[in-house]
Amino acid sequence: MLGNFTYCNPTKLYFGRGAIENLNAELPKYGKNVVLVYGGGSIKKNGIYDEAVKLLRAHGKNVAEIAGVMPNPTVGKLYEGMQIARAHKAEFLLAVGGGSVCDYTKALAVSVHCEGDPWEKYYLNGEEPSCKVLPVGCVLTMVGTGSEMNAGAVITNPETKLKIGHVFTDEAVMPRFAVLDPAYTLTLPHYQMVAGIYDIFSHICEQYFSGEDDNTSDYLAEGLMRSLLHSSRIADKDMQNYEARSNIMWTATWALNTLISRGKATDWMVHMLGQAAGAYTDATHGMTLAAVSLPYYRRILPYGLQKFVRFAVNVWGVDPAGKTERQTAEEGLSAMERWMRGLGLVMRLSELGATEDMVEGMADSTLVLDGGYHVLSRDEIVGIFKESL
Amino acid sequence: MLGNFTYCNPTKLYFGRGAIENLNAELPKYGKNVVLVYGGGSIKKNGIYDEAVKLLRAHGKNVAEIAGVMPNPTVGKLYEGMQIARAHKAEFLLAVGGGSVCDYTKALAVSVHCEGDPWEKYYLNGEEPSCKVLPVGCVLTMVGTGSEMNAGAVITNPETKLKIGHVFTDEAVMPRFAVLDPAYTLTLPHYQMVAGIYDIFSHICEQYFSGEDDNTSDYLAEGLMRSLLHSSRIADKDMQNYEARSNIMWTATWALNTLISRGKATDWMVHMLGQAAGAYTDATHGMTLAAVSLPYYRRILPYGLQKFVRFAVNVWGVDPAGKTERQTAEEGLSAMERWMRGLGLVMRLSELGATEDMVEGMADSTLVLDGGYHVLSRDEIVGIFKESL
Numbered sequence: 001m002l003g004n005f006t007y008c009n010p011t012k013l014y015f016g017r018g019a020i021e022n023l024n025a026e027l028p029k030y031g032k033n034v035v036l037v038y039g040g041g042s043i044k045k046n047g048i049y050d051e052a053v054k055l056l057r058a059h060g061k062n063v064a065e066i067a068g069v070m071p072n073p074t075v076g077k078l079y080e081g082m083q084i085a086r087a088h089k090a091e092f093l094l095a096v097g098g099g100s101v102c103d104y105t106k107a108l109a110v111s112v113h114c115e116g117d118p119w120e121k122y123y124l125n126g127e128e129p130s131c132k133v134l135p136v137g138c139v140l141t142m143v144g145t146g147s148e149m150n151a152g153a154v155i156t157n158p159e160t161k162l163k164i165g166h167v168f169t170d171e172a173v174m175p176r177f178a179v180l181d182p183a184y185t186l187t188l189p190h191y192q193m194v195a196g197i198y199d200i201f202s203h204i205c206e207q208y209f210s211g212e213d214d215n216t217s218d219y220l221a222e223g224l225m226r227s228l229l230h231s232s233r234i235a236d237k238d239m240q241n242y243e244a245r246s247n248i249m250w251t252a253t254w255a256l257n258t259l260i261s262r263g264k265a266t267d268w269m270v271h272m273l274g275q276a277a278g279a280y281t282d283a284t285h286g287m288t289l290a291a292v293s294l295p296y297y298r299r300i301l302p303y304g305l306q307k308f309v310r311f312a313v314n315v316w317g318v319d320p321a322g323k324t325e326r327q328t329a330e331e332g333l334s335a336m337e338r339w340m341r342g343l344g345l346v347m348r349l350s351e352l353g354a355t356e357d358m359v360e361g362m363a364d365s366t367l368v369l370d371g372g373y374h375v376l377s378r379d380e381i382v383g384i385f386k387e388s389l
Numbered sequence: 390m391l392g393n394f395t396y397c398n399p400t401k402l403y404f405g406r407g408a409i410e411n412l413n414a415e416l417p418k419y420g421k422n423v424v425l426v427y428g429g430g431s432i433k434k435n436g437i438y439d440e441a442v443k444l445l446r447a448h449g450k451n452v453a454e455i456a457g458v459m460p461n462p463t464v465g466k467l468y469e470g471m472q473i474a475r476a477h478k479a480e481f482l483l484a485v486g487g488g489s490v491c492d493y494t495k496a497l498a499v500s501v502h503c504e505g506d507p508w509e510k511y512y513l514n515g516e517e518p519s520c521k522v523l524p525v526g527c528v529l530t531m532v533g534t535g536s537e538m539n540a541g542a543v544i545t546n547p548e549t550k551l552k553i554g555h556v557f558t559d560e561a562v563m564p565r566f567a568v569l570d571p572a573y574t575l576t577l578p579h580y581q582m583v584a585g586i587y588d589i590f591s592h593i594c595e596q597y598f599s600g601e602d603d604n605t606s607d608y609l610a611e612g613l614m615r616s617l618l619h620s621s622r623i624a625d626k627d628m629q630n631y632e633a634r635s636n637i638m639w640t641a642t643w644a645l646n647t648l649i650s651r652g653k654a655t656d657w658m659v660h661m662l663g664q665a666a667g668a669y670t671d672a673t674h675g676m677t678l679a680a681v682s683l684p685y686y687r688r689i690l691p692y693g694l695q696k697f698v699r700f701a702v703n704v705w706g707v708d709p710a711g712k713t714e715r716q717t718a719e720e721g722l723s724a725m726e727r728w729m730r731g732l733g734l735v736m737r738l739s740e741l742g743a744t745e746d747m748v749e750g751m752a753d754s755t756l757v758l759d760g761g762y763h764v765l766s767r768d769e770i771v772g773i774f775k776e777s778l
Contacts, residue, residue: 001571001635004405009398012560015652016393171401182390214623216616216636220643223612226703227605234603246390247605250652254609263404263639314615 001263002213009257011149012177015250017242019181020051020139026177027059030135031091034061035084037105039069039097046187048141052096064088066108069097072156072163073104075119078111085112085134095138095175099145102138106173107153107166109134123155123164133170138178143185143249144196144286146203146256148178161365163275180253182246190239194343195286197232197248201225202270202289203255209297209307210372211264218310221260224251225315229339236343267372270296273384276365283352290345291352294337295387299380301329304373308332349388359385390652391602398646400538401566404639406631408570409440409528415566416448419524420480423450424473426494428458428486435576437530441485453477455497458486461545461552462493464508467500474501474523484527484564488534491527495562496542496555498523512544512553522559527567532574532638533585533675535592535645537567550754552664569642571635579628583732584675586621586637590614591659591678592644598686598696599761600653607699610649613640614704618728625732656761659685662773665754672741679734680741683726684776688769690718693762697721738777748774 014022027034034056043049056063066081081104085093090112095105111118113131121127138148147153151173154165185193208221228251234244254260273296274288281288301308309325312318312332320328337347346352354362363381376384403411416423423445432438445452455470470493474482479501484494500507502520510516527537536542540562543554574582597610617640623633643649662685663677670677690697698714701707701721709717726736735741743751752770765773 001404001639002632004408006401006403006411008401012395012397014395015390019393022395213632214616214619214636216613216620216639216643219612219616219619220609221612222615223608223610224605226611227603227608230603230608231605243391243602246652247603250390250605254605263635 003263015180023055035090037066075157098142099147102147103153133172138175144199149257195284199286200252207261207266210267265371276362281353287346291349292388295384300374392652404569412444424479426455458493487531488536491536492542522561527564533588538646588675589641596650596655599656654760665751670742676735680738684773689763
């Protein structure tokens with residue numbers, strides 16, 4: 001832990017079967033006017049909507065709704081929500097959904113009392129809230145983003161093709177509480193489950209493949225990766241395995257709640273590459289990450305050789321005896337590739353709709369970061385996209 | 390994560406060199422009347438007292454002091470502190486010291502406005518606070534207990550020879566913030582440093598050696614243990630190594646802030662045995678734990694064989710090829726023993742002043758818990774103490 005840092009994460013997590021009942025303890029803490037936020041309506045099919053509404057009514061809440069929050073919540077949807085929340089004199093926002101719904105609700109929480117344009121203030125200028133921030137609660141129905149225990153909120157402006165994630169530093173933006181019931185995730189299709197698993201794995205890698213110090217954070221990251229590998233192999237064969245799905249849910253929360261980035265640099269280039277590919281293909285986030293990861297990691301391996309050796313030995317159990325460091329490191333990435341193919345992750349951008357003629361545009365859209373082991377040149381980015389096709 | 394659980398830990402941690410400057414951000418949040426709590430006065434020699442007082446004055450605080458908090462804070466000292474805090478109309482309590490000072494200050498925080506006798510209410514009856522809880526801040530000067538980020542507070546009644554730890558469930562009892570400056574720990578003697586390291590390791594083991602499920606918590610525990618082993622070996626040879634000491638400090642916090650016990654059973658028998666030995670010898674806590682650990686773990690090994698195999702392979706790097714599970718598990722404990730002896734931990738209770746004639750009394754004083762792999766009989770407890778002599 002060579003760097004100085006602050007850690008604060010006050011979100012209260014209620015974990016386990018039937019955890020939604022804890023709304024009975026939380027709802028009395030907040031005002032009467034509640035806005036219920038959700039996505040495409042799957043929560044109406046699986047009964048979670050009815051459960052939440054029943055509990056809100058039991059506590060005498062006056063409920064307005066914002067429905068139809070999309071996978072990449074737009075600034076237009078944010079403006080629409082601000083009108084609803086203002087008209088309702090909202091005192092509390094309850095998000096019921098996955099990472100997009102959580103992200104959107106946090107963006108709304110800092111926007112309802114914002115005097116200017118929140119897109120300009122928070123996303124274009126990167127400012128922190130100077131207004132009152134509404135309290136947010138979250139009932140999580142999908143796993144992967146970690147949005148339930150952090151202060152990040154990604155919003156997209158389709159007109160300017162800008163998708164910007166703002167990680168607020170004020171912990172008031174974090175959900176006050178989150179309900180994590182692994183049983184809610186059991187009905188997700190296999191494709192979505194494994195995309196979520198890879199999103200989690202990538203979050204950990206982005207924070208792991210950086211820095212030179214022997215940081216406790218990297219040991220925690222290895223623990224989370226080993227747990228995820230173990231449970232992903234069980235869940236892949238037996239999607240209804242509650243124990244495996246619950247470990248995956250818990251791992252997702254801790255993979256991106258700031259813990260494993262304390263006191264060290266972070267990379268995040270796989271997300272930059274994957275998001276650029278996503279802007280051209282509209283493919284599932286976790287799958288774009290999967291398709292670009294190995295070409296990226298194989299390219300930066302020589303620059304972060306020691307860490308890739310450590311990754312091979314500590315995460316994948318590669319025996320380094322009689323091998324060069326390079327061989328050990330490459331064996332680690334080969335083991336990772338076998339795991340990814342075994343889960344059925346999409347390993348090529350072409351399978352997600354990308355074509356050769358998109359490569360230059362995707363490279364133009366890729367934000368280059370400098371926290372990892374090597375800063376990519378434009379040629380290298382083009383090379384990675386070509387290898388990912 | 391088979392069990393249902395709640396996790397909430399709002400303590401804000403300021404970590405790194407010079408982190409005490411963050412009092413400038415924290416002190417304005419609390420009232421004018423502050424009670425400064427500390428121990429035997431070493432903070433007056435190393436300058437931390439002057440630093441804290443300077444910052445309190447700069448913020449115009451009206452400061453009273455409770456000095457002389459002892460290693461095992463007594464109920465008498467608690468009553469004395471209550472009088473001081475009440476007379477001062479305390480609005481905020483600032484603990485500057487190690488785990489005992491933090492524990493004492495948290496006990497004081499729930500006692501100042503308590504109508505009855507806090508010893509009876511909280512410790513004998515195990516009740517939760519029904520009164521206002523004063524906010525606590527903590528400037529940590531020693532590493533090991535994790536008290537800076539949990540709601541536990543151990544208080545001792547010397548008259549009735551009862552030493553009781555109450556882990557409050559109300560997160561209002563947790564410190565609002567903690568200042569963790571690894572440089573503060575650099576001046577500690579080697580004996581205290583390694584005792585603290587073993588206390589941390591034992592905290593992790595107590596939560597690890599229990600349960601049968603493949604819990605993410607156990608993977609996080611392994612990560613913490615591996616980090617601690619790595620940094621302890623560096624710090625043992627080079628006590629001034631800031632990086633190693635900072636990793637140890639961070640590991641201590643996460644070893645006992647409830648994270649790695651989520652969703653699983655825990656054991657805590659080593660602490661029960663060590664505390665009984667401590668009551669008879671008044672020896673350093675970490676050393677009593679060290680002396681009883683291996684006799685205890687070797688005795689319960691057959692009952693938790695799979696976990697001891699996992700411990701050997703994942704924590705100590707034992708190669709299981711060509712070995713029985715029993716051999717692999719025993720090799721893990723042998724590796725642990727070599728590490729302990731290498732650090733210079735005290736491995737025998739006799740070296741801490743215990744004698745054969747104390748064994749029956751220590752066994753009588755040992756509270757038997759049932760969360761681990763085997764519930765000890767009285768004969769087994771006597772046997773462990775004899776093997777520990």
